Amino acid sequence: MKTTLESVVIKFAGDSGDGMQLAGTLFTDTTAVMGNSIATFPDFPSEIRAPQGTVAGVSGFQIHFGTSGVHSPGDTPDILVAMNPAALKANLHNLKPACTILLDSDAFSKKTIEKAGFGNNPLEDDTLSDFKVIEAPITSLTKSALTDLGLDNKTADRCKNVFTLGIVFWLFSEPLEQTINFFKQKFKNNPTIAEANIKAIKAGYNYALTIEAIKSSFTVLPAKKVPGTYRNITGNQATAWGLMAAAQKAGKPLFLGSYPITPATDIMQELTKHKWTKTRVFQAEDEIAGICSTIGAAFAGNVAVTTTSGPGMALKTEAIGLAVMTELPIVIVNVQRGGPSTGLPTKTEQSDLMQAVWGRNGESPVVVISASTPADCFDWAFEATRIALEHMTPVILLTESYLGNGAEPWRIKSLKELPEIKPLMLETKDANWQPYKRDNEKLTRKWVVPGTPEMQHRIGGLEKDECTGCVSHNPQNHELMVKIRKEKIQRVANFIPEQRYKGKDAKKLLVVGWGGQFGILFGAVNELQKEGKDIAFTHFNYINPLPKNTAEIFSKFDKIIVCELNDGQFANYLRALLPQFKYEQYNKIQGLPFTVKELKNKFNQLLEEK
Amino acid sequence: MKTTLESVVIKFAGDSGDGMQLAGTLFTDTTAVMGNSIATFPDFPSEIRAPQGTVAGVSGFQIHFGTSGVHSPGDTPDILVAMNPAALKANLHNLKPACTILLDSDAFSKKTIEKAGFGNNPLEDDTLSDFKVIEAPITSLTKSALTDLGLDNKTADRCKNVFTLGIVFWLFSEPLEQTINFFKQKFKNNPTIAEANIKAIKAGYNYALTIEAIKSSFTVLPAKKVPGTYRNITGNQATAWGLMAAAQKAGKPLFLGSYPITPATDIMQELTKHKWTKTRVFQAEDEIAGICSTIGAAFAGNVAVTTTSGPGMALKTEAIGLAVMTELPIVIVNVQRGGPSTGLPTKTEQSDLMQAVWGRNGESPVVVISASTPADCFDWAFEATRIALEHMTPVILLTESYLGNGAEPWRIKSLKELPEIKPLMLETKDANWQPYKRDNEKLTRKWVVPGTPEMQHRIGGLEKDECTGCVSHNPQNHELMVKIRKEKIQRVANFIPEQRYKGKDAKKLLVVGWGGQFGILFGAVNELQKEGKDIAFTHFNYINPLPKNTAEIFSKFDKIIVCELNDGQFANYLRALLPQFKYEQYNKIQGLPFTVKELKNKFNQLLEEK
Amino acid sequence: MEATTLQCLYKPRDYASDQEVKWCPGCGDYAIISAVQKTFSELNLKKEDVTIVSGIGCSSRFPYYMNTYGFHTIHGRAAAVATGVKLANPDLSVWMMSGDGDSLAIGGNHFIHAVRRNININLILFNNEIYGLTKGQYSPTSERGKITKSSPYGTVESPFNVGELTLGSKGHFYARVPDTDVKLMTEVMKQAYLHEGFSVVEVLQNCVIFNDKTHADITSKETKLNNQILLEHGKPMLFGENNSKGLLLNGLDLEVVTIGENGISEEDILVHDASAKSNVLHNLLIQMKLPEFPIAMGVIRNADANVYDKAFFEQMENQEQLSKYKSLDDLFMSGNIFTINS
Amino acid sequence: MEATTLQCLYKPRDYASDQEVKWCPGCGDYAIISAVQKTFSELNLKKEDVTIVSGIGCSSRFPYYMNTYGFHTIHGRAAAVATGVKLANPDLSVWMMSGDGDSLAIGGNHFIHAVRRNININLILFNNEIYGLTKGQYSPTSERGKITKSSPYGTVESPFNVGELTLGSKGHFYARVPDTDVKLMTEVMKQAYLHEGFSVVEVLQNCVIFNDKTHADITSKETKLNNQILLEHGKPMLFGENNSKGLLLNGLDLEVVTIGENGISEEDILVHDASAKSNVLHNLLIQMKLPEFPIAMGVIRNADANVYDKAFFEQMENQEQLSKYKSLDDLFMSGNIFTINS
Numbered sequence A, B: 001m002k003t004t005l006e007s008v009v010i011k012f013a014g015d016s017g018d019g020m021q022l023a024g025t026l027f028t029d030t031t032a033v034m035g036n037s038i039a040t041f042p043d044f045p046s047e048i049r050a051p052q053g054t055v056a057g058v059s060g061f062q063i064h065f066g067t068s069g070v071h072s073p074g075d076t077p078d079i080l081v082a083m084n085p086a087a088l089k090a091n092l093h094n095l096k097p098a099c100t101i102l103l104d105s106d107a108f109s110k111k112t113i114e115k116a117g118f119g120n121n122p123l124e125d126d127t128l129s130d131f132k133v134i135e136a137p138i139t140s141l142t143k144s145a146l147t148d149l150g151l152d153n154k155t156a157d158r159c160k161n162v163f164t165l166g167i168v169f170w171l172f173s174e175p176l177e178q179t180i181n182f183f184k185q186k187f188k189n190n191p192t193i194a195e196a197n198i199k200a201i202k203a204g205y206n207y208a209l210t211i212e213a214i215k216s217s218f219t220v221l222p223a224k225k226v227p228g229t230y231r232n233i234t235g236n237q238a239t240a241w242g243l244m245a246a247a248q249k250a251g252k253p254l255f256l257g258s259y260p261i262t263p264a265t266d267i268m269q270e271l272t273k274h275k276w277t278k279t280r281v282f283q284a285e286d287e288i289a290g291i292c293s294t295i296g297a298a299f300a301g302n303v304a305v306t307t308t309s310g311p312g313m314a315l316k317t318e319a320i321g322l323a324v325m326t327e328l329p330i331v332i333v334n335v336q337r338g339g340p341s342t343g344l345p346t347k348t349e350q351s352d353l354m355q356a357v358w359g360r361n362g363e364s365p366v367v368v369i370s371a372s373t374p375a376d377c378f379d380w381a382f383e384a385t386r387i388a389l390e391h392m393t394p395v396i397l398l399t400e401s402y403l404g405n406g407a408e409p410w411r412i413k414s415l416k417e418l419p420e421i422k423p424l425m426l427e428t429k430d431a432n433w434q435p436y437k438r439d440n441e442k443l444t445r446k447w448v449v450p451g452t453p454e455m456q457h458r459i460g461g462l463e464k465d466e467c468t469g470c471v472s473h474n475p476q477n478h479e480l481m482v483k484i485r486k487e488k489i490q491r492v493a494n495f496i497p498e499q500r501y502k503g504k505d506a507k508k509l510l511v512v513g514w515g516g517q518f519g520i521l522f523g524a525v526n527e528l529q530k531e532g533k534d535i536a537f538t539h540f541n542y543i544n545p546l547p548k549n550t551a552e553i554f555s556k557f558d559k560i561i562v563c564e565l566n567d568g569q570f571a572n573y574l575r576a577l578l579p580q581f582k583y584e585q586y587n588k589i590q591g592l593p594f595t596v597k598e599l600k601n602k603f604n605q606l607l608e609e610k
Numbered sequence C, D: 001m002e003a004t005t006l007q008c009l010y011k012p013r014d015y016a017s018d019q020e021v022k023w024c025p026g027c028g029d030y031a032i033i034s035a036v037q038k039t040f041s042e043l044n045l046k047k048e049d050v051t052i053v054s055g056i057g058c059s060s061r062f063p064y065y066m067n068t069y070g071f072h073t074i075h076g077r078a079a080a081v082a083t084g085v086k087l088a089n090p091d092l093s094v095w096m097m098s099g100d101g102d103s104l105a106i107g108g109n110h111f112i113h114a115v116r117r118n119i120n121i122n123l124i125l126f127n128n129e130i131y132g133l134t135k136g137q138y139s140p141t142s143e144r145g146k147i148t149k150s151s152p153y154g155t156v157e158s159p160f161n162v163g164e165l166t167l168g169s170k171g172h173f174y175a176r177v178p179d180t181d182v183k184l185m186t187e188v189m190k191q192a193y194l195h196e197g198f199s200v201v202e203v204l205q206n207c208v209i210f211n212d213k214t215h216a217d218i219t220s221k222e223t224k225l226n227n228q229i230l231l232e233h234g235k236p237m238l239f240g241e242n243n244s245k246g247l248l249l250n251g252l253d254l255e256v257v258t259i260g261e262n263g264i265s266e267e268d269i270l271v272h273d274a275s276a277k278s279n280v281l282h283n284l285l286i287q288m289k290l291p292e293f294p295i296a297m298g299v300i301r302n303a304d305a306n307v308y309d310k311a312f313f314e315q316m317e318n319q320e321q322l323s324k325y326k327s328l329d330d331l332f333m334s335g336n337i338f339t340i341n342s
């Protein structure tokens, strides 16, 4: 398994007059200076003057670049830049699933669409539904950007390619200096043109920054593919679908209370399309209203979810405590991004783990789980909902920008093959029932929702009597309730699978991962195992509680290294819970995923040390 | 050193007709049933019919009760119930400093005040400034509570004592059942009177609950008193005064942005009285506005503080991240109460430690310190401010309900004897200055406030360039900044005293405490040391960073036990930071402080085990 | 209003829970709970169909005392929680109980948005112009200059007028009532229930402990005849002893006149139209202040408008009709799918 | 207004920082920043005395582009941060830049309270009726039925009217301007600066990317003459080609009339009084909607009232006079003190 982030293929495609060769070359120069290895493939139209706007007239320039493994210009692009419908059409058959397509939406008129040979407008039908599309009105934006310079229309128009290049530079966090110098150099006798190009590239870059454009990453299939029907899916879409599937398997309507925030907004936007499933999406006035409406919906019997990212998560802190106290089933999805504070909204990071497990006032335990690949966001969203409903507790699901915006093929699940979810609802009067009376096995209370006759009751955020749920200031009762709430969460461990690991014969080094870095960690360990190294790998999706056999696995190894995109949060968490082991750490805090290379270096180093 | 919580003295005092003997007896009966040891001292007026409302006519009933050490009715009351001015006057000379006085404010008319021999109204001048006064309009409340019963005025009036008893029961979390049964029994032939008494006691109890009445605790002086001038002070008052003193020593006005919440409100209420010091108190619309106004005030050059308790702290989470990112000096005081959620607003707990150190999105380190006694809240509020200003960082000061409402004698500090605080302000242009340029020693940036010529700059919550402070998306810069922000906090350890401990010769057991349980922990260890046990004690006020010699101290002992009023948060924190040691735990989560007895039991047990 | 003429299912006291009511003796909240119980009884509401949501404050303890479903949430968030309840189950009768601090200080944002959306929830706003539970700090409705625990020298801020804020947030139902008149409260609460959309019922509530008599100029026996005017839809705006005074419009200003003086007769007096689409006159009535004017009581505005939950569910039903997918399986299998064989 | 006649200290562009402006080409925000720079120049503001506070959003990037002190805070909290700045140093000229989402969605509570307190801060509210930065979800000012990324079938909520909300929150300065008229924006911003108290300047701002032309009916060259009316204090309310149309009051309703028709002359037309204490007419003007009425532009309300920071510091000075303590030492040594000797 490998991810595209080790190397990337970009293709610039447009009309012959669109300056694609120049754009490609300039990008190549910059990436080369940044120390990447590169292979390029310029691909001109065969006819000398092919008709404008037709597929035959499309000019392309493909670049493959990366830190390693670049031996060819690449098969299929990860990012396609299409300056007009024809350019799109020409490349559509040869795209990686779920790749990013950057389009000039201004170029999509009825005429150009027809000329390119599309029946319908591909921006409006399903043609692009599997890709991550960035539609930008590039022509008009470029023109606006250059109005001050008093250029004629044509000259301004020529800068489109440079504007587009600016967007691509943003997507790859490449610096502009190199290219700006090139323009200064090249047009030193024509300062207006130099300025136009510089303005255009900056405008493109800033535009992408302003709209918080994010490129998607794509993970190829693992070697052994399970036979079946597949489609590509992003992590955020998979999360949305997993939630819908879970609600259906629980037989209750889905409710989402949320407020837009990068990179979580897509989940809300996906769900809101599916009103036909009776899913209720409430776009709240802020994150607090988002989670509070969710708590209200849970009280009233919906499968209730809220979605957000770091700063929004912070705002939900107080209300999560209320859900803990009232023991209501809600799911809180945090698509993590770079922090602290507003931080790096478009970058990936795993630094909200401590906040999830311990970031509340009082002793306030919740279940915390995480997803590991874009497609398995479906499963973990489903599992989060199952646990919430079957254990009457808030569940925090941690995903990451890298997962939410990343995509991979998903083996389509049918509703039939998914397990039933059994909410702990009580619908007819039970004489022994009390609002906080518990099941002996799971310590759960029953879900009795408003509208149910003869079981009216009141809940709230004050400490409550262990059985009746009435407000109680009794000191012993408080201690008991703190213990019960903790134990209830601990007992979830009795209802989840044991932790697994890969490398049964290994003894020396155990690599521990969690969350969205699964693919890369797996890849790195896999390669080392093939090289015969004494290394194993275990990846955590259940964070709180940990699977029951965790200590048993850890005890088999000489060394344990915890790898995460933060400053060591899971490592610290493990130290607190399983202090008997020593944990090495590998951390990266750059808003970027790991690379296989850096991981292998680190693991080799540990394997070589005594 | 011992605290009053092992045993308590209450005195009921009122006019002969006020039923004080009955109230006292009923209270005694209940506490006896609850398993307390008791000594009482009824004290009637010597004259048979002393004039009503005079000191001579005061009838009293004193009760000393507790879990241990009750050998006499007690010297001076911890709680005085005074049904009229005369009862107050009669007992004023014989009160423990900072004790709680429960008054019937309805009984304080011009006439009765004069009759009692007061010159001025003692509720309006300084007479009671050293006590925790609960003024309740007992007469009228009792009347209102009984209106339904159609009693004559006199009969209703007679229930005042019972209403008052209800309040006292609330203060001691005593149950009402025993007394209610007594009334049913005693007045079985007069159900109206029975009902009146039952209604009255419940009404008093509920009244106290509704207004969140809190009794203060009082700690007596340690054996070796430092000579000097003393006054009594509560923790909240000491916090307010410490902040004012710090602002003055820093030469900047104090700003407080806050929203009322039990048990922190008193700090705001104290500060708001002292506008004459140029202290700016902004009662915000909510906690978020409280801290955000504080951040704004810090940006603009005030010594800026926000105060709150658990749920409010949760709401401030996001904004604390902003202060971390912008590296502004603010102090956040959390007077902890019982959680989670609204929890037990009037009870004490130490369960917000994890939230303070780790409860934010992203890697978001702040300094965390805590106070240990009511009086030293002054010093720790001062120290919190010093660190904030001299290290350009948010500082969280954790106190507790037990400290905030508790009182003890404070050796009055003069401003002269307090150290200067040197804010890192830059007031005239420095050519090399950059908004995020750092001092090499502390890694602090300079504080340049709006209004300063020629150094205009912009700050914000996005990741920023390591030197210029401009927004930066650069991956390496982000990692560097995460490390710098962490290291800056770590380096505070270079500017704080080393950790001390008591018991230099001990080897076996180290008792570790933090926060407001200092007195009781100290007392328990002290007694065991006197008994010759192999035990030592160290108490933490600096939580993040820990004093540099912490590991060195820990390494001297066979066993370490961490004692705290939560489920083991400091213990878990130590495990993460100093995983080389093994930590035992003693935890209590009842909204109550430790008792010396339970601690000694636990320590003895550990000392006896191998 | 048919409901009120039927035999009642339950007596008012049947709506009381088994929990002891814990407000201070003499607190205005007692009258409010009586009125709510009477309202429910007269409306024949089933206990299980009522959900009462509150925030934190003395007033917010309300749900504990009612034998309905109840949720004592966190400070300021009742409107948001209630919104979730209503959208999860629109058949429930959702009531929100909240103080001036809870709804207008920390909860201000949820308040204005619930009003704007016009979701079908009934809010009883206990306005005692003080933070009761935390023992007496000023609130956003405390009058300017008020001395409280947190304003020892008097406040330096001007208060909200609840009605103005409601209308400024696009509100369509606003009523004001004194806690001294259970009958009027009951009548007004019934109208709030019958109004589709968000109903704001402001109760001038007395806090005997921390803000005693703050509304006494308006509500006391001695003053109320002259200092209150009860507005009733379709009726002339008369008040005072023997309804001897009334309100007139003079340009854009209201004016108090005496019937019989200066040739004024009852016919000249303004007639209250609570259902007027325009809120101009409602705003003028809401803004009336002592001593120049009486304080307006009763249902001041009760106008029809789009209701959020109704539109929300209509759109849902439409989509159920229109969607090209009939099941999640359809959706999952849509778009570009491909098959991998073993 | 003396300031404007003096020689300017700085040219508008002197207020620009060295940071590149990063809005989308064609975004209305460019015109707003020009107007702000012109305003500062004409007001002769010293760069170091200006503090610009914003929240999060496209519009909230504003402070980065100005060579003044600036604070890009967190989403929705600019008003609270600005309040702290002003109370820490009342001599600063504090400006708040914020979007419709930032100020009216998540920041709604701080908005209404800042307005109510009437603290001397100038808010420029960039109303593009959309969440720009997060790529196009509807906001609390998006028109009903609008199709956006988060409302694929159209919204089911009615928007706030910024002016109504301001007045409902007890606002004393409200102006509305289109982003197409830098001159008018500049004039209005100067008045906002000169107004003591909280000034709300709503700019109808175009987001070319996610909500292009949403204000075009009002602001486009073709329509603006008939669809806008510029209100100027002391001047008659005229609009249309050659100012041929005007506004009249008809009972409690406004009416559009044509000069010269039905015997109407200019004298009959309402004269704008922005400083009127009563907000009734201001509210009517604010509520005017197309197509029946033109949209009111300019300073609609500009009335004197108690200013929070002024009262706050007056009280402080009083206390400095009145306090019985002269130093903290006095305070610490007050009350019951006792001495312990060694």
Ligand SMILES: Cc1ncc(C[n+]2csc(CCOP(=O)(O)OP(=O)(O)O)c2C)c(N)n1
Pocket: B259, B260, B261, B262, B287, B311, B312, B315, B342, C056, C057, C058, C059, C060, C074, C075, C098, C099, C100, C101, C102, C103, C126, C128, C130, C131, C132, C133, C134, C139
């Ligand atoms: C997050 C949070 N902040 C503050 C508080 C403290 N608090 C509880 S109730 C209240 C105000 C109560 O005033 P109001 O809503 O008017 O209710 P009343 O008690 O007057 O009925 C405050 C500040 C809290 N419980 N939670």
Ligand SMILES: Cc1ncc(C[n+]2csc(CCOP(=O)(O)OP(=O)(O)O)c2C)c(N)n1
Pocket: A259, A260, A261, A262, A287, A311, A312, A315, A342, D056, D057, D058, D059, D060, D074, D075, D098, D099, D100, D101, D102, D103, D126, D128, D130, D131, D132, D133, D134, D139
């Ligand atoms: C706490 C938090 N919630 C959500 C966001 C995401 N967010 C950033 S800006 C924004 C709305 C922007 O809209 P507006 O204020 O109208 O500004 P515009 O971009 O339209 O100028 C949102 C939802 C955030 N940054 N922080």
Ligand code: SF4
Pocket: B210, B211, C022, C023, C024, C026, C027, C028, C029, C058, C059, C128, C132, C133, C206, C207, C208, C209, C210
């Ligand atoms: S404190 Fe005031 S509002 Fe609260 S219960 Fe008592 S009287 Fe009522």
Ligand code: SF4
Pocket: A210, A211, D022, D023, D024, D026, D027, D028, D029, D058, D059, D128, D132, D133, D206, D207, D208, D209, D210
């Ligand atoms: S997205 Fe819209 S509001 Fe934001 S910068 Fe671009 S045009 Fe302006």
Ligand SMILES: [Mg+2]
Pocket: C057, C099, C100, C101, C126, C127, C128, C129, C130, C131, C132, C139
């Ligand atoms: Mg109140």
Ligand SMILES: [Mg+2]
Pocket: D057, D099, D100, D101, D126, D127, D128, D129, D130, D131, D132, D139
């Ligand atoms: Mg906007």
